[in-house]
Amino acid sequence: MSINWKLKAAGFVGAISLTLAGCSSAIGGMDHSKMNMGNEQKKPSQTSDTKTGIAQTAEWKVLTGKEFNLTAVASNQEIAPGTTLPVWTFNNSVPGPELRVKQGETVKINLRNELPDPVTIHWHGVPVPNDMDGIPGVTQNAVQPGESFTYQFKATVPGTYWYHSHQDGVNQLDRGLYGSFIVEGVAEQKVDRDYTLVLDEWMSSGMDMSQGTSSNNDMDMSDMDHSGMDMGDSNMNMGGMEMDMAHDMSMYDLYTINGKSGDLVKPLVVKEVEKVRVRLVNAGYLSHQIHLHGHEFKITATDGQPINNPGVLKDNVVTLAPGERYDLEFEANNPGKWLIEDHGENNAVKGMKAWIAYEGANEQTDTANEKEKLSSVDLASYGQLGKASFSLDQSYTMEYTMNLNTESQNGETVYTINGKTFPETEPLPVKKGDTVKVRLVNQSKSDDHPMHLHGHFFQVLSKNGKPLEGSPIIKDTINVKPGEEYVIAFIADNEGNWMFHCHDLHHASAGMVTQVKYTDYNTDFVANPNAGNKPE
Incomplete structure (x- = not known):
């Protein structure tokens, strides 16, 4: 079994060039990241209003309704200032559009595949019928290039979820095939602002060593022993041989929020006294320690499911592992411009930050401190005891x-x-x-x-x-x-x-x-x- 390492690559390493499968001359040089597809409506955070049922994002498109069209297509997207990468997308953007539905509704999503490889969509965390789970070879056959598939299910459980390809997921999700999926609860507590932040990691340069792509420079990784890989900042040691071109996790030099890094990340605009919800989704392969500056907050849900009577937190980090989601809520009671940022030793954390900007605030009231050591919230002792479905000492089938x-x-x-x-x-x-x-x-x-x-x-x-x-x-x-x-x-x-x-x-x-x-x-x-x- 060969290992497909998570490398999002563009440019050159030495004399080796990257060729992304499916990037034909028809799309070469075009930036599709701002292209509007079909009935998508751009809803900037500055003008959206959740009181009227419209969600906000800090970056991309939100679709509401009961039926959606998603097209898997190759594109290009500016990830960091001056760095545009070839990506695989749903509807020409990474992340794909946020899909917002209401609890109890029957949802229909029409997937069209315009990529050179087969794809599927898995609805991560959503309790869908088995034949809608999007697992190639288990619940469906992968959707071939040029073909379509329709997913249909009832949105029964409210919460923060996401969707992504589950076909050759280590590579396809890594190239950008994901988006957020929000089920708005019938009885959920209303907020004034509702933001979703999707976290991920990229490489700004390197080479594509994934298997099964049309790159002319693919390398066979099957004979490489990754057990000695250093996940820190040092070079990879393989059998005692130091490699300058190390494939350790420190090679991820771009951390992103909603597909953007650094100054490209749009601010989260708030007004004083507003109640704000921030939905965190980790679509990457690394854990991230997120710190909300300048405000007390609560974790109201994990993986979309509510926490009973959550306690007030301040200056704690919330650690998100790959695939996890956390909902944070805070009151906008400290006017100014404050950061929400990743913490860690890798320099790439500097790109995973967004400003919480109060309307009318012109001066920066905060500074980044991504290497500050803060305690992480431990869910094992957070919130208060409540009615539970299971206990340790009961009998199980x-x-x-x-x-x-x-x-x-x-x-x-x-x-x-x-x-x-x-x-x-x-x-x-x-x-x-x-x-x-x-x-x-x-x-x-x-x-x-x-x-x-x-x-x-x-x-x-x-x-x-x-x-x-x-x-x-x-x-x-x-x-x-x-x-x-x-x-x-x-x-x-x-x-x-x-x-x-x-x-x-x-x-x-x-x-x-x-x-x-x-x-x-x-x-x-x-x-x-x-x-x-x-x-x-």
């Missing part, structure tokens, strides 16, 4: 342990579940109505594993053997750090065959995937061996 590890097999570094890689991993067999308790143990020495369960929400019962002390925590993605252990529980209430995998998609593509399979579920889906399905 099924109990299962997933030992997550980084191993070397046949000369390759792989990421395993109980010593096996997908598709050899053992699925979790369930029947509708079963209660399932899963113990997640990270045995890797240095790798985080943000584990994502499709089609279901789970309750977090304990962390490192200690029961949660705060609010019941309901999630679909949980980050298990090296040496950590979590116990989670869910009810098998959504029939189908569902992926359960690490959302660092490097790890998923190298084996860390299993499935929750309903033994009493029958499907008429037949995988087409010629579709090029790549579900990881």
